[in-house]
Amino acid sequence: MSSVLYDAQGPRAKRRNVLITVVFLAALVAVLWWVYKSLDDKGQLEWAKWEPFTKSESWTTYILPGLKNTLIAAALAMVIALPLGAVFGIARMSDHAWVRIPAGAIVEFFRAIPVLILMIFGLALYSEYTGISSDDRPLYAVVTGLVLYNASVLAEIVRAGILALPKGQTEAAQAIGLRKTQTMTSILLPQAVTAMLPAIVSQLVVIVKDTALGGAVLTFPDMLAAVSPMSSYYGANVIASFTIVALIYIAVNFAITTFASWLERRLRRGKKSTGAVLKADDAAVGGTFGTGAGGANA
């Protein structure tokens, strides 16, 4: 095994590696032991604290409805943000300055603001100016915040996807006499969409994670908020419920990430598209931090 940082190892380096492994393992075990000890001291490992999670009622009354709300909010946000993002992404590449500049300003503006600020504003806005019932308001506010932020991130993904196409595509389309709209809708977009798919799917991870904000601050009944009454009902099993919630989030997001990278591999293998396939990670790490595609959010 050789990398840019180290060479294939000789006998001395191998002995040193074994030593480092042993020391690191000892440190790891010490930390795990400390965690176990402090949990045990507070009685957090007693079966009574974990037992509720083995019963089907607690899943059907608390966890699954919460998970459903989380997924509904994420799906709604994605479905609304995608076309919006496409419109703004294309508008940013317009030949007309009066379209291009406002679109760019809006995208940059919403990328610069925390999602939580957008959600809090959305909640206040709906209670002030609309007749949406107070039960539905948190969902609307969460989706609004997510849409505004993620549409601007998706706009950048769309733009990057279209810019990644070879210039010859546009030139060939113009040569056979297509208009600008026709070039975009029948030549560039279809190819760009396949290239963008992995990055778009990865953005779902960011959206799913951000829905938790609604549960913590806006009283949106997501998974996190739905599990907290279990703590008061079954005794203080805070550690247990956070562990379960975290595991569910990890499972959902891991499934999405796996799907995105499978999609990416598949698209790279296929020769249907001429554009470079945008990496799935650009959005997840994130779309968050990759290649100017936005800010990794909560």
Added chain:
Amino acid sequence: MFDFLEGYDLLGAFWVTVQLTLLSAVGSLIWGTMLAAMRVGPVPLMRGFGAAYVNIVRNIPLTVIILFTSLGLNQTLGITLGGGDDFDTINFRLAVLGLILYTSAFVCEAIRAGINTVPVGQAEAARAVGLNFTQVLTLIVLPQAFRAVVGPLANVLIALTKNTTVAAAIGVAEAALLMKEMIENEAQLLLIAAIFAFGFVCLTLPTGLILGWVGKKVAVKR
């Protein structure tokens, strides 16, 4: 028009946001670099630990992590991080801890990606001219890796600045919490929202522009 601002410590709230950002940035840079070192190093156990840490933490919402530091670490296990009895201090430190744990996963990935941009040929050429391991690392590989990392790390810093608002969930008196309070008490909804939006644009936009420019300037052209 701005009379209603009296009685609110707007600058104080944004100062807390800045403090959260800077402390977490330093902490996550240190922990993230250590994680990256583990992930690219020759020891399989460390590589495994680094990969597991990053993949687990990246997939948990920051909100869950920050709430856990308060409800789990503090209220259940009694960890105060040396904050004594003062809840504001404790919650501030817990929020910084949560932000560090979360952000370092992204810092690690950014640094690792930076190291991966250095072609293996660079190290091979360096060894071919007779440089030893330390020289290869300090003269050839790391200088190129650091220069590639400025841009991605700037994006992490911007995301971190925005993520500090999540600390509002455990009652740290930063900008988002003050905004929530002001919206509940005052009538000028749009004006309040505009003020806070402007505040965050002021914090994130210059960071992105300056560090983005620096990143482009120092990056190795390939």
